[in-house]
Amino acid sequence: MKKNNTNQKINHNISVKNEKVNLNAIQKEKKAEAKSAFNIKNLVILLCIIAGYFLLAYLVEYRLNRQFKSLIVPIGANIILAVSLNLVVGFLGELSLGHAGFMSIGAFTGAIFTLNMNLPGNIEFFLAIIVGGIMAAVFGFLIGIPVLRLRGDYLAIVTLAFTEIIRSIINTLSLPAGKDKAGELIVKKGAMGLSGIETYANYTWIYIAAVISIIVVVNLVNSRQGRIITSIRDNHIAAESIGIKVSRYKTMAFVIGAFFAGVAGVINGHNLSSIKPVDYDYNRSINILVFVVLGGMGSIKGSIIAATILTLLPEVLRPIRNYRMLMYAIVLIAIMLINHSTWKSRLQGNNLLSKIFKKEQVSE
Amino acid sequence: MKLVEYIIGQLINGLNAGSIYALIALGYSMVYGIAKMINFAHGDIIMVGSYALYVFIVLMKMPVIVAILLTIGFCAILGITIERIAYKPLRKAPPLAVLITAIGVSFFLQNASLLIFKANPIPFGTIIKVDAVNIGNISISGLTIVTLVVTFICMAILTLFINKTKAGSAMRAVSEDKGAAQLMGINVNRTISLTFAIGSALAAIAGILFLSQYPSLKPTMGALPGIKAFVAAVLGGIGNVPGAMLGGMLLGIIENTAKAYISTEVSDAIVFGVLILVLLLKPSGLLGKKRIEKV
Numbered sequence: 001m002k003k004n005n006t007n008q009k010i011n012h013n014i015s016v017k018n019e020k021v022n023l024n025a026i027q028k029e030k031k032a033e034a035k036s037a038f039n040i041k042n043l044v045i046l047l048c049i050i051a052g053y054f055l056l057a058y059l060v061e062y063r064l065n066r067q068f069k070s071l072i073v074p075i076g077a078n079i080i081l082a083v084s085l086n087l088v089v090g091f092l093g094e095l096s097l098g099h100a101g102f103m104s105i106g107a108f109t110g111a112i113f114t115l116n117m118n119l120p121g122n123i124e125f126f127l128a129i130i131v132g133g134i135m136a137a138v139f140g141f142l143i144g145i146p147v148l149r150l151r152g153d154y155l156a157i158v159t160l161a162f163t164e165i166i167r168s169i170i171n172t173l174s175l176p177a178g179k180d181k182a183g184e185l186i187v188k189k190g191a192m193g194l195s196g197i198e199t200y201a202n203y204t205w206i207y208i209a210a211v212i213s214i215i216v217v218v219n220l221v222n223s224r225q226g227r228i229i230t231s232i233r234d235n236h237i238a239a240e241s242i243g244i245k246v247s248r249y250k251t252m253a254f255v256i257g258a259f260f261a262g263v264a265g266v267i268n269g270h271n272l273s274s275i276k277p278v279d280y281d282y283n284r285s286i287n288i289l290v291f292v293v294l295g296g297m298g299s300i301k302g303s304i305i306a307a308t309i310l311t312l313l314p315e316v317l318r319p320i321r322n323y324r325m326l327m328y329a330i331v332l333i334a335i336m337l338i339n340h341s342t343w344k345s346r347l348q349g350n351n352l353l354s355k356i357f358k359k360e361q362v363s364e
Numbered sequence: 365m366k367l368v369e370y371i372i373g374q375l376i377n378g379l380n381a382g383s384i385y386a387l388i389a390l391g392y393s394m395v396y397g398i399a400k401m402i403n404f405a406h407g408d409i410i411m412v413g414s415y416a417l418y419v420f421i422v423l424m425k426m427p428v429i430v431a432i433l434l435t436i437g438f439c440a441i442l443g444i445t446i447e448r449i450a451y452k453p454l455r456k457a458p459p460l461a462v463l464i465t466a467i468g469v470s471f472f473l474q475n476a477s478l479l480i481f482k483a484n485p486i487p488f489g490t491i492i493k494v495d496a497v498n499i500g501n502i503s504i505s506g507l508t509i510v511t512l513v514v515t516f517i518c519m520a521i522l523t524l525f526i527n528k529t530k531a532g533s534a535m536r537a538v539s540e541d542k543g544a545a546q547l548m549g550i551n552v553n554r555t556i557s558l559t560f561a562i563g564s565a566l567a568a569i570a571g572i573l574f575l576s577q578y579p580s581l582k583p584t585m586g587a588l589p590g591i592k593a594f595v596a597a598v599l600g601g602i603g604n605v606p607g608a609m610l611g612g613m614l615l616g617i618i619e620n621t622a623k624a625y626i627s628t629e630v631s632d633a634i635v636f637g638v639l640i641l642v643l644l645l646k647p648s649g650l651l652g653k654k655r656i657e658k659v
Binding site (some may be wrong): 089095146147149150153154156157158160161162164165168169171172191282283286289290293294297322323325326328329330332333336337339340 | 402404450453454457458460461463464465467468469476478479587594595602629632633636637640643644647
């Protein structure tokens with residue numbers, strides 16, 4: 001009997017092995033299919049991106065007036081900020097109010113880089129973006145390791161505190177601001193900020209940067225690591241208990257978010273031409289958070305749309321001048337109330353909404 | 365001897381700033397304990413209170429005592445109104461949605477006062493006129509004494525209220541467990557309104573004291589003390605009343621010492637640095653209860 005059993009087991013094992021081999025082969029094929037970047041879907045996306053660029057170029061060169069032209073770069077920068085913060089808040093589920101701090105690090109690093117290097121324009125700007133992003137990522141890593149042990153509101157207040165610390169430290173630093181005509185190094189006080197930064201940022205740069213950041217975040221979220229990050233959001237204890245190294249993935253999402261915040265900071269600095277530490281206070285972090293929450297947490301599309309609309313809104317409201325920020329506040333409260341309050345569900349419960357929609361369908 | 369006197373003098377200055385933070389932090393902490401939300405608009409209640417005092421005294425020429433009482437009443441009603449309109453419909457919404465709404469309310473209050481009173485700072489003379497007191501060689505300004513006394517009285521009343529009265533125990537019950545409190549026959553909505561009213565009234569008192577020390581009115585004047593008071597609340601353990609008092613006092617002393625001995629510019633960095641250190645060592649604040657998470 002025993003022998004029989006063992007025989008069966010061996011047979012069984014062999015068949016399992018065979019199946020495994022088969023499965024492996026199938027998976028490899030599938031992976032190969034998925035890995036080749038030249039499938040139809042990706043090609044369509046690529047075409048859309050290129051078409052989008054030409055549309056933007058056409059609008060900027062021929063259609064838009066100066067007021068809206070000047071908004072292209074801020075919109076793009078806000079999209080990068082919103083998408084990267086969404087990675088931390090929406091997908092990782094940790095409330096961070098430190099995005100302005102990373103932006104500030106990026107902006108100042110980038111500005112010091114371009115002021116002190118004498119390279120040809122576009123190369124200099126490209127390197128500045130990379131350097132600023134990496135510097136912000138390094139700080140994100142250093143800050144993230146101790147801080148990400150905290151959760152919820154405590155994490156929010158600590159990241160807010162870091163933003164303020166970064167601001168007051170930059171205030172006390174003396175920053176090298178390039179050389180004057182005599183070749184002497186100009187040193188500026190941090191509180192005065194930096195000025196005379198070349199305005200390299202144009203619609204081409206911001207378009208490329210925004211598209212890259214969106215692609216990176218979308219691909220990350222849909223990857224294995226992205227699933228792990230989302231699982232930490234849904235239940236971090238369960239995630240930990242199945243062997244996920246929670247702190248490592250938390251830090252990863254945080255650092256990637258910080259990197260793109262730094263990139264947006266560099267672009268912002270090279271758009272405004274002069275930057276001050278005061279520009280990157282907690283109000284800025286809160287504004288970015290508003291994009292993410294209004295657009296819907298965990299929705300990249302939502303972040304993009306919210307960042308675009310909320311950057312345009314104050315400009316569109318300009319005719320009513322003094323009331324525009326008041327309107328902005330009211331719109332913000334109203335959207336939150338309409339989206340989340342109980343009377344929305346009551347409306348749906350009474351089938352009022354569905355009745356209205358049905359009537360429309362019938363009339364069509 | 366001189367060094368000791370100097371240190372005591374600085375300590376008193378720190379307590380002075382700290383007691384204002386403590387008053388504001390109490391509001392944050394109580395609201396957090398009951399409604400489980402960070403009321404970002406709390407700092408702006410200070411600003412509204414200051415402007416209200418200005419309107420009552422300078423524009424309407426009321427006697428000081430009446431104006432102070434009216435200001436406190438006005439802020440309490442404002443607190444209840446904000447809660448009813450903006451926060452109550454969101455009781456069951458995710459916490460971040462409530463947070464954004466609170467930010468919206470904060471923007472609204474700032475911009476509304478910007479429209480009404482314009483951006484230029486309005487100078488405002490102090491309303492507290494008490495002579496300085498000398499103890500040995502240490503001179504304590506009248507304002508400091510009034511601030512400390514008022515804060516002490518407020519805290520004593522609040523502690524008594526929370527621990528001895530029926531409404532106070534209702535508040536504690538709601539902050540422990542909303543559902544169970546409702547089952548025991550407590551009117552949860554009224555308790556939450558009461559909390560907002562008390563928090564806002566304390567913010568109004570803090571605003572009056574703040575205005576007496578920094579006599580100029582600006583629409584954004586509430587933001588920084590608001591944030592620092594919030595830090596104080598977290599430092600002491602948010603949702604905890606003695607914690608908020610301790611956190612506020614500590615914050616004031618640390619900030620003042622940093623300003624006196626190190627530099628004014630980095631004092632903010634030091635305050636926030638201390639917060640981070642405390643939270644890393646004791647993640648729920650100095651007096652906060654440790655919560656065990658269950659799956």
